[in-house]
Amino acid sequence: MQLQNRLHNFSNLPPQQQERVLSRMETWEHLTPGQKQQARQVYREFQQLPANRRQAVNRAIRDMRNLSPEQRDRLINSNRYRSDFSPMERNILNGTSRLPLAPGGLGPE
Numbered sequence: 001m002q003l004q005n006r007l008h009n010f011s012n013l014p015p016q017q018q019e020r021v022l023s024r025m026e027t028w029e030h031l032t033p034g035q036k037q038q039a040r041q042v043y044r045e046f047q048q049l050p051a052n053r054r055q056a057v058n059r060a061i062r063d064m065r066n067l068s069p070e071q072r073d074r075l076i077n078s079n080r081y082r083s084d085f086s087p088m089e090r091n092i093l094n095g096t097s098r099l100p101l102a103p104g105g106l107g108p109e
Contacts, residue, residue, distance in 0.1 A: 027100055035099055042095035045088065057089050061096050072097040 010018060031039065046054060060081075064072045075081060076093050085093065 031100065038095060039099055042092055042099075045092050045095075049089065049092075053086075053089060057085070057092055060085070060093055064093070064097055069097065 010021065013021065028036070028039075046057065049057065064075065067075065073094075076090055076097065081090060081093070
């Protein structure tokens, strides 16, 4: 029954959102066990943030998507990010930047 509900919910999503879900699933499938463990830990920390801060972190993740790992590191350690994000938020950004980034952010906005 739970699978039927998930499939029903998926089929009711707009096509663009369906593509995002499928892309995330594809990315997840190719992670190593260590990367999956890291992703779960980062997501647990992300879930502890207030909703407005989750949105800010998600925007930052989307902004980092097309950057090289070196550019991501520079951005996360920049004065701007040090003033805009707490140490915990920057830790989440750092953990996320070490993983292959699928389109979208860490969770729903």
